Amino acid sequence: MSENAQDQKAQDQGVKTETAEGSGSVIDKSKRKNLLLGFGAAVVLVGAIWGIYEAFIAEGTVSTDNAYVAAENAEVTPLTSGRVVEVLVTDTQPVKRGQLLFRIDDADQKIVLAEAEANLARAKRMYGQSLANNQALGAAADANQAQINTARANQAAARADLTKAQSDFARRNELAGTGAVSIEELTTARQALDSAKAAYEQAQASLKQAQASAVSARRQEQAAVALTEGTTLKTAPEIQLAQAQYDKARLDLERTVVRAPIDGVVSKRTIQVGQKVQNGEAAMIIVPVGKLYVDANFKEDKLGNVRSGQSAKLTSDFYGGDVVYHGKVVGFSGGTGAAFSLIPAQNATGNWIKVVQRLPVRIELDPAELAAHPLRVGLSMEAEIDLSSKD
Structure with missing residues (x-):
């Protein structure tokens, strides 16, 4: 056999081999159709589940992660002037109502x-x-x-x-x-x-x-x-x-001895021994950690069915989702944060853009749960209000 004939035969065998190898990597048309149908069915099923959730479950609650722990803090201010001669508490220290906080020189x-x-x-x-x-x-x-x-x-x-x-x-x-x-x-x-x-x-x-x-x-x-x-x-x-x-x-003599007005934790202590304090000057703040609440800022289009007395579930970033707090709605703020800002927004302008506002909703927390898992003012919370609960 001539060399040309042998080269031609080798080339023909290579083409057949490549064809055979390529045919093995191509998905059969019938199997591909079944996969596409299965994927479409899964998408439809997920959409149906989501629709059911939105229609029957999500419509019964409103939630927000724009919520923070707050409290009615007590500001300790001396009601008489004088030099501080003794300070008996420090920041982060728990105190009881009536506990001695500091003394002022009482000679005058x-x-x-x-x-x-x-x-x-x-x-x-x-x-x-x-x-x-x-x-x-x-x-x-x-x-x-x-x-x-x-x-x-x-x-x-x-x-x-x-x-x-x-x-x-x-x-x-x-x-x-x-x-x-x-x-x-x-x-x-x-x-x-x-x-x-x-x-x-x-x-x-x-x-x-x-x-x-x-x-x-x-x-x-x-x-x-x-x-x-x-x-x-x-x-x-x-x-x-x-x-x-x-x-x-x-009374001025008695006021040289300053005591805690409430139970709580000392914060922002600003006085030192030897300092001259004036009547009404802030000395420290006491946070009533046992009487905290949450200000949850809900979008205005979510509050149509929210009423005072409705129950709520809350979780804190401090403890994670394993600790769930239970509370109830006790009231709404008199206005949005923008309305009470130092410079309120002027919407009567030509370049006005609508921004969905948020209204603070106050949620009262269960004292027993607070005692079991203490919180601090300013911590982030996630709040969910049950709209089906009665007032």
């Missing part, structure tokens, strides 16, 4: 209290003096009234003396022309008449003076009594004022 408050106590004692003594003065003025007014009676008696006596002197003078004056009465006797009668007139006028003036003195004394008594009338040692205004100042001074 003790001095003010002593001064207020002295003023109170003085006010009580002054009140007693006023009562005694009222009695003295009343006695003086009564004495002046007695003087009026004496002046009236003196006036009556002077009137009688004047009448007698007038009669004696008139009788002697009639007899003067007959020579029965001497000039000297007539002169004496005239002098007696003049003396009686003067005595009468003096008696009248004394009566008027006694009456005026009695009126003045009675008015002084009334003015003094008006300051204490209807009052007692406890209800007198000046004593109440002194008592109020004393109570304030004592």
Whole structure:
């Protein structure tokens, strides 16, 4: 056989081999059709399951992962000024209500209290003096009234003396022309008449003076009594004022000892020993970890069927999905976060773009579950509200 014939035969055998190998890698058309049908059926089944879930299960709940733990924190602020002499707690330390937190130097408050106590004692003594003065003025007014009676008696006596002197003078004056009465006797009668007139006028003036003195004394008594009338040692205004100042001074002294207003954990302690603190200056914050709640921010188009009292399930990133908290909806915020922001959005512009807003929904947590798995303010949560639960 020639070389050309052998080469041609070798080439033919190679082509057959390649054809045979290629036919083995090609999927049979019938099997490929079955695979496509199976894949399509699986897609349809998954879609049907998802549709059933959305129609019967998902429609009964709303959920969000935009939720955070919050609490009504207690800010500890001293109500009196002074230098801090002792701090008994640190950050992260649990405290009980009424537990001593820190002390303020009370030297100034003790001095003010002593001064207020002295003023109170003085006010009580002054009140007693006023009562005694009222009695003295009343006695003086009564004495002046007695003087009026004496002046009236003196006036009556002077009137009688004047009448007698007038009669004696008139009788002697009639007899003067007959020579029965001497000039000297007539002169004496005239002098007696003049003396009686003067005595009468003096008696009248004394009566008027006694009456005026009695009126003045009675008015002084009334003015003094008006300051204490209807009052007692406890209800007198000046004593109440002194008592109020004393109570304030004592309260300021008590406020130099600062105690925890609630149970919780100390956070953000800002005071140190030796620091001068002012009235109302924040010293620390106490977080009531046993009374936490969750603010869940739901999209506005998910809240149409959410009502207060509905139950909720929550999980925390802190513990993971193994720990489930149970709570209930207790209320809704009065507005969105954008509405209460420092610079609210101005939507009346030409380039406005609608953004779905979120409204905070407050969910109350079960205290027993919080005690078993404590949380802290600010932790992330996932919340799911059961819309089928009753209010």
